Amino acid sequence: MKLLMSPPSPFARKVRVLLREVDLLDRVAEQQVSTSPLASAPDALAANPLGKIPALLRDDGPALYDSRVITRYLNDLAGAKLYPDSSLYEVLTLEATADAIMEATVAMTYEVRLRPEAQQSDDWIDAQWAKAARAIAAIDARWMSHLHGPLNMAQIAVSCALAYVDLRHGDRDWRDGNDALAAWQATFEARDAMQATKP
Template structure:
């Protein structure tokens, strides 16, 4: 029986991260999905209860406590199942994986920010320099992951890998012209395989 409520938007890559974790850890039946339709200029009153910044994803626990931020929720869910952990509990490996998680989230932050700049801000107020800076941030991050961390990313489908997979999926959805595969063939080959996982197929966004 579902004991938690996940505030959900199927096009949010941060929500997708949580959904992938629910699938991977066998906890999907513990959660009721509550759809929300928000933007930076359109809040949702129900979502804001216990979550004053109005952030998604947000997870309301059985006792009414609300967790928000995908990294917080994913780590919480990782400690609620009986399988192998998706994030090392201690030691240097934990800090490395947390840093890779942060880098994947930074790619998502830049991509989502670019999306809002184009889709929400009036055309005459768009800042091309801002968009260029976000694109460069994504390119630097992907190049670093390809050159320095590909073997570690490919070592298992853990929280860092899930975050990166969702980031690459979001780039495909919102910026199909970005051309990251040509520059990062190693990441492209890795993503082609992990995108076949049932958790990724079940959560794949459609425009």
């Protein structure tokens, strides 16, 4: 199998961390693809009609896309327990919250990098950051207990989302007022799989 990915993508990083945590690197090769909403790479378009990454090319079926679909598939393939039955819907909700942080902050990045300066909207950027900031604060206030205990996909997703904020929007200082989450992230991002996938 082959994973179409780009190292800075937080969505791709979720999958790349999972591959390392459940020992699937010998079964899934990583192929770096340079793609954007304005210029989709042919490989990405062939795998996903939206041209987005990550996409997982399989030998025995059509390509899978959307990071949450890929992570569920690989979790099952490995016989892992990153989506435990006992807290499945909590893990899925927290993973969705992390993905929403990624979506908002990637949109902020695209606004600055892909639109001409005269067309950029500070209001749009601020609105996207408000979404991300509310989600980060909600995790700190209500979800910390779910970030502890055996490894699950919500933990990976949250850490990848926060690391992307640091990468592209470090001046926003998400740690301010989110002390518990900041302390957790300092520990989690030291994991070998996180360090190996750091863009």
